[in-house]
Amino acid sequence: MAVRSRSRSSRANWRDPWRLAGLLALLVLLIFIVYPQLWIVTAAFTSDTGEFTLDRFAAFAADDRFTAPLVHSVVVSLAVAAGAALVAVPLAFVMARYRVPGREAVLTLLTMATTSPPFLGAYAWLLLLGSGGIVTKAAREAGVPLPFDSILGVGGIIWVGVWFTFALIFLMVYDAFRAVDPALEEAALSVGSTPWRAHWKVTLPLAVPAIVTGCYLAGMRIFADFGTPMLIGGGYQMLPVVVYQNFMSEVAASPGVAATASIVMVLVSGLALVAQRRIVARRSFAVTGGREQPLRELRGLPRALTLGGIWTALLLGFVPHLVVVLTSFLRWQSGILQWEPTLDNYRRLFEESLQPIVLSFVFAGIACLLALVTGVVVAYIVARKRFRISGPLLNNLVMVPYILPGTVFAIGFILAFNHLPVILTGTALIIVVAYFIRRLPYVMKSIETALAQVHPSLEEAAMSVGAPPRRSFRDVVVPIIRPAVISGGTVGFLQMITELSATVMLYAVPWVTMTVVIFTNAMQPGSPFGVASAMTTVLLVSVYVPLYLLRRRYNIRSI
Amino acid sequence: MDISIEGVSKSFGETTALESVDLRVPSGRLVTLLGASGCGKTTLLRIVAGFETADTGSVRFGERDLARVPVWKRRIGFVFQSYALWPHMTVAENVAYGLRLRKLPKQEIAAKVAAGLAMVGLTGREQRRPGQLSGGQQQRVALARALALEPDVLLMDEPLSNLDAKLRIEMRREIRRIQQETGITAVYVTHDQDEALEISDLVAVMNGGRVEQIGAPEDVYDRPETTFVASFVGTVTLLKGEVTADGGLALGGGATVALGRPPGPPGAVVNVALRPEDLRLVDAGAQFTGTVVRSSFQGSGRESVAELPGGEHVTFEHRRPLATGATVGLVADRFTVVERDTGLA
Numbered sequence: 060m061a062v063r064s065r066s067r068s069s070r071a072n073w074r075d076p077w078r079l080a081g082l083l084a085l086l087v088l089l090i091f092i093v094y095p096q097l098w099i100v101t102a103a104f105t106s107d108t109g110e111f112t113l114d115r116f117a118a119f120a121a122d123d124r125f126t127a128p129l130v131h132s133v134v135v136s137l138a139v140a141a142g143a144a145l146v147a148v149p150l151a152f153v154m155a156r157y158r159v160p161g162r163e164a165v166l167t168l169l170t171m172a173t174t175s176p177p178f179l180g181a182y183a184w185l186l187l188l189g190s191g192g193i194v195t196k197a198a199r200e201a202g203v204p205l206p207f208d209s210i211l212g213v214g215g216i217i218w219v220g221v222w223f224t225f226a227l228i229f230l231m232v233y234d235a236f237r238a239v240d241p242a243l244e245e246a247a248l249s250v251g252s253t254p255w256r257a258h259w260k261v262t263l264p265l266a267v268p269a270i271v272t273g274c275y276l277a278g279m280r281i282f283a284d285f286g287t288p289m290l291i292g293g294g295y296q297m298l299p300v301v302v303y304q305n306f307m308s309e310v311a312a313s314p315g316v317a318a319t320a321s322i323v324m325v326l327v328s329g330l331a332l333v334a335q336r337r338i339v340a341r342r343s344f345a346v347t348g349g350r351e352q353p354l355r356e357l358r359g360l361p362r363a364l365t366l367g368g369i370w371t372a373l374l375l376g377f378v379p380h381l382v383v384v385l386t387s388f389l390r391w392q393s394g395i396l397q398w399e400p401t402l403d404n405y406r407r408l409f410e411e412s413l414q415p416i417v418l419s420f421v422f423a424g425i426a427c428l429l430a431l432v433t434g435v436v437v438a439y440i441v442a443r444k445r446f447r448i449s450g451p452l453l454n455n456l457v458m459v460p461y462i463l464p465g466t467v468f469a470i471g472f473i474l475a476f477n478h479l480p481v482i483l484t485g486t487a488l489i490i491v492v493a494y495f496i497r498r499l500p501y502v503m504k505s506i507e508t509a510l511a512q513v514h515p516s517l518e519e520a521a522m523s524v525g526a527p528p529r530r531s532f533r534d535v536v537v538p539i540i541r542p543a544v545i546s547g548g549t550v551g552f553l554q555m556i557t558e559l560s561a562t563v564m565l566y567a568v569p570w571v572t573m574t575v576v577i578f579t580n581a582m583q584p585g586s587p588f589g590v591a592s593a594m595t596t597v598l599l600v601s602v603y604v605p606l607y608l609l610r611r612r613y614n615i616r617s618i
Numbered sequence: 619m620d621i622s623i624e625g626v627s628k629s630f631g632e633t634t635a636l637e638s639v640d641l642r643v644p645s646g647r648l649v650t651l652l653g654a655s656g657c658g659k660t661t662l663l664r665i666v667a668g669f670e671t672a673d674t675g676s677v678r679f680g681e682r683d684l685a686r687v688p689v690w691k692r693r694i695g696f697v698f699q700s701y702a703l704w705p706h707m708t709v710a711e712n713v714a715y716g717l718r719l720r721k722l723p724k725q726e727i728a729a730k731v732a733a734g735l736a737m738v739g740l741t742g743r744e745q746r747r748p749g750q751l752s753g754g755q756q757q758r759v760a761l762a763r764a765l766a767l768e769p770d771v772l773l774m775d776e777p778l779s780n781l782d783a784k785l786r787i788e789m790r791r792e793i794r795r796i797q798q799e800t801g802i803t804a805v806y807v808t809h810d811q812d813e814a815l816e817i818s819d820l821v822a823v824m825n826g827g828r829v830e831q832i833g834a835p836e837d838v839y840d841r842p843e844t845t846f847v848a849s850f851v852g853t854v855t856l857l858k859g860e861v862t863a864d865g866g867l868a869l870g871g872g873a874t875v876a877l878g879r880p881p882g883p884p885g886a887v888v889n890v891a892l893r894p895e896d897l898r899l900v901d902a903g904a905q906f907t908g909t910v911v912r913s914s915f916q917g918s919g920r921e922s923v924a925e926l927p928g929g930e931h932v933t934f935e936h937r938r939p940l941a942t943g944a945t946v947g948l949v950a951d952r953f954t955v956v957e958r959d960t961g962l963a
Contacts (some may be wrong), residue, residue: 112755143663185675497844514700514702516698516700516702517702517704519667519689519696519698520703520704520763521715522669522689522690522713523667523669523689523694523695523696523763523764524689524690524695524714524716524719524763524766524767525691525716525720526690526717527690528690534715538706539704539705539706
């Protein structure tokens with residue numbers, strides 16, 4: 060009897076279609092995550108003659124062409140995180156506690172700001188404040204002295220970074236402030252604390268995990284960002300740019316230097332993740348439940364200051380968008396803006412550059428579908444199945460791209476897939492796969508969160524009334540997680556269509572995306588800025604229209 | 619359709635959940651699996667349903683061996699502790715889902731849904747979503763859904779534990795009525811002894827992955843076979859002692875009590891179970907004399923605890939108030955000798 064039922068259960072296990080799907084997903088992750096990273100590790104630890112060596116790391120540490128950018132990257136990331144938090148935390152606190160007119164509009168705009176293309180800020184601020192920028196030139200002609208020559212340099216990177224990331228911190232911290240049970244502050248008041256002391260000693264510490272997580276996300280965006288320092292860094296070197304230049308110029312000779320720098324980058328972002336996890340784990344108090352925070356009235360000067368602060372921050376956050384849209388409707392002549400309205404830019408865009416638009420949509424669309432299917436499989440197995448080996452393996456592997464900067468990711472792909480057994484370089488497929496794998500962690504996490512809301516008994520109930528597992532998955536699980544799948548997919552799509560740092564290394568003519576066109580235009584003085592602006596406008600429309608529809612339908616936030 | 623469970627064992631990793639359980643549920647009867655959390659009762663129910671696979675042993679509905687039959691072909695109705703209503707479907711759709719899977723004609727489905735909702739008293743709520751119903755109403759929908767397919771057996775996993783006390787009593791009577799009207803064989807898991815005693819034809823008391831006793835509610839209460847059963851079901855005083863030559867009981871504390879008749883052959887060590895209602899306060903001729911250490915008012919009567927000279931505590935029922943510290947004399951009108959000592963609940 061014992062023998063019979065044991066063999067039955069193991070056979071039933073192998074008949075489970077999730078097992079096969081899980082193995083397929085695992086295979087995909089091994090090929091596209093582990094295999095390329097192994098190539099980077101190999102390249103970093105072997106000498107040009109093919110022996111194991113640590114010399115490359117010693118050389119890295121001794122060469123200030125690398126150590127200076129490393130220090131710069133870390134310092135700038137910390138500065139941006141701190142600056143963005145300084146802007147975001149007070150605003151979030153006021154918004155969470157006081158009645159602010161136009162709250163919904165402000166929240167919508169902030170959500171939009173978190174999904175703006177990563178290089179947009181640099182490009183637009185360059186148009187305004189570059190050495191030949193609109194504002195700098197106008198000021199020079201009018202004889203108004205400016206405190207700086209141009210935005211190029213470390214100050215510019217931090218300035219752009221702060222306005223690019225503050226919305227991210229704001230939304231996280233705002234949610235945390237809203238979730239604080241008012242009873243906790245009342246308790247502080249009841250034992251004789253003043254309101255401000257209660258805020259300082261009770262509310263703020265409760266929001267620390269959200270602040271730390273927001274700062275981590277903001278800092279990592281800048282640390283891994285290639286477009287911003289490339290466009291406005293001037294002579295100020297940061298790691299992604301150095302790695303990119305090194306790899307692109309050296310690729311024929313030896314990829315070892317870039318690989319070494321890549322590993323350093325991954326180490327830094329891994330350390331940042333560990334630090335964030337430790338701080339959050341130590342202080343994560345469950346403060347959900349309880350009452351909603353009541354919104355208090357705000358009058359007079361504080362009210363004016365609050366509104367002024369919020370809208371100034373929003374305006375600065377959206378300067379890039381406004382500049383790009385505006386300049387797309389103005390005439391440019393050999394890199395110089397003529398104040399003359401025109402639709403010429405759009406005419407030229409659709410005549411000459413329709414293909415990148417279509418390609419961007421196709422690449423991001425296919426990659427998004429792949430990420431959704433794989434995300435559902437992995438999330439379901441992680442949340443529901445007790446697979447002893449493939450379960451934990453999938454759960455950990457799928458998160459690896461989360462700490463891989465786009466530049467590193469692309470180098471791994473090139474090293475791994477420019478020779479047999481898998482050749483992908485130069486094809487369109489490599490971009491699709493890169494988008495798919497890079498955004499998989501985000502898509503998977505959003506589905507996993509939704510699945511956690513579907514109690515297993517809901518599926519069991521369906522089986523008890525006669526639905527086989529496949530049927531109960533279709534009729535019960537899918538409808539319930541559909542909103543999360545759609546919103547996770549949309550956010551993934553938006554991040555893919557605005558991806559630059561990996562695309563710029565992986566693309567090959569004719570597989571050019573919108574982001575590549577905009578970037579190459581922005582890098583060349585005298586190039587058709589109008590067309591690039593028009594294309595950025597198209598990109599913005601393709602990002603914000605889906606986001607708007609999504610937010611209206613599901614009321615979600617994108618992080 | 620009767621249910622036979624034979625030699626079912628199950629372990630999760632190192633922990634043994636069930637140890638060779640045998641149980642027979644006669645056709646048309648309601649059996650409760652009663653026990654504390656972790657005793658294996660839910661695991662046993664889930665094995666009967668097919669959600670878990672037994673390591674060894676067999677489960678049969680009638681003559682049908684279920685070893686190779688998956689949940690969706692077992693013809694069961696299952697009611698979950700968490701209700702498990704599908705939030706994206708209306709009440710009517712929840713009840714109709716299984717019928718639709720059977721591809722029954724539309725009118726027949728509509729008629730069955732209407733009849734099912736009428737049975738649980740929810741006519742008129744067809745188009746509500748589960749989230750718009752109270753807990754009690756949700757559990758009624760779950761019951762209607764489980765019964766809509768006219769299954770062979772109805773399995774219920776602590777269906778009332780998420781409801782408040784008053785509703786729980788109302789709903790358990792409702793479940794009993796529906797079970798008797800439909801004549802369905804039912805297994806009901808609970809940790810609440812009052813619930814088990816009220817609604818069951820048979821109560822199976824479980825402890826540590828085993829069934830300690832199965833019997834009618836009266837048998838389990840009046841004639842517990844083990845000390846665990848005696849102490850889990852209802853309030854009880856268990857006195858352990860050696861039977862003396864003159865038929866008394868020599869307690870561990872040194873005192874000897876005469877119980878009216880010898881609880882066993884002289885020299886035997888026995889456990890004597892006394893229910894509070896079996897003890898009576900007397901002014902003279904007391905079998906036990908002790909000091910009141912605790913007395914509580916319970917509405918219909920009072921329940922007090924007296925400490926015997928040897929330190930044993932005896933719980934008894936009475937009506938008039940008693941002061942703590944008072945000396946009382948008690949007589950046992952009846953007592954039960956418990957066969958096996960399996961520890962206390």
